[in-house]
Amino acid sequence: MALAGFAALPVHAQDASGDTHRQSGSASARVALPLRATAERDLSFGVFTVAEGQNGEIAVGALPGDAQFSGGVRPVCAGGDACSPHAALFAISGDSDRLYVFRLPRDVSLTGIRGGQAMIVTDLTGSSQNARQTSGAGALDGGGEDVFSVGGRLDVPGNATPDSYSGEFTVTIDYL
Template sequence: MRTRHTHNPQPVLRGIAACALLTAAAAAAPAQAQASSQGEAEAIVLRPLSFFKVNDLEFGDIIASGTAGTVTLRPDGSRAATGGVTLAGAGGEPARFAGLGSFNRQVNISLGSNTIWITGPGTRMRVRTFEIGSTPTAVLSTSPTRFRIASALGNYNFPVGATLEVGANQAPGDYSGTFTITLNYL
């Protein structure tokens, strides 16, 4: 079973944002053969006091059983399972967000909801206990948590993990949902 969350950050102050990505592939071939391939290129130009999603929260591949359980994906990328859930492979990664503010500026971060539901081919699953990778890590909620931008350039990034509740005999397939992260620059 594969689970995936798509995240839509909606900051109070928002600008144009995206990740820089360049991919290209070419096949090695003998001197007489010719091959070509297409690649994609993207760029995002940040506006001060903005942030964007770098990657989605991905719980990775899991195997359900006749017993309910959980999968916890921590902000550092480590995974743990309880109950009748088995982790399959090394997959899974926390959501990651990045932004641009100014050195020493305070920022409040909060969630749109403490619990979300992800849906797929079987019974919906609950995602809860969102955790931001800070020092120390902190559980995120609808009440704002404050952090200070420590980079002299004003750039920052942070990972977000969570806990997934997997039902007994959960149907295999892809499950997805969304959560909202809000940043208020003070």
């Protein structure tokens, strides 16, 4: 029977002069302020009448301006927040001088509180006060604030019953 023996010999790594270079790096992190939206005013299509059997629509722009009535829809009052159409307003806060995007739903269903009849709001658009555009993006100012408005178009059927109609929609915001 033959036995083989092995001896463990220490092995030393040797740095050849000039072959190794070391450089320090750094790591960092910054926690941003949360981006927040606060509803300041609801989207309103105002108080109006509908000519029997005549469909119509009310378009409320996201940019300041008058609402447009068409078809069989006519406004009832000429002024005041209680009965005049106006865009929704959202106050936005977060990190100063940052850009953000907002997403709006495709449509919103409004339901009458007495009869349950529905009307649909479509073509929702938004506009940032600081960015001055309707592109779906906004800009926070040096204080980390902005306001954006939301408008849309209400399709009113010619058989709409007198009632108060309401519905909710969600606005989603994210930093760019």
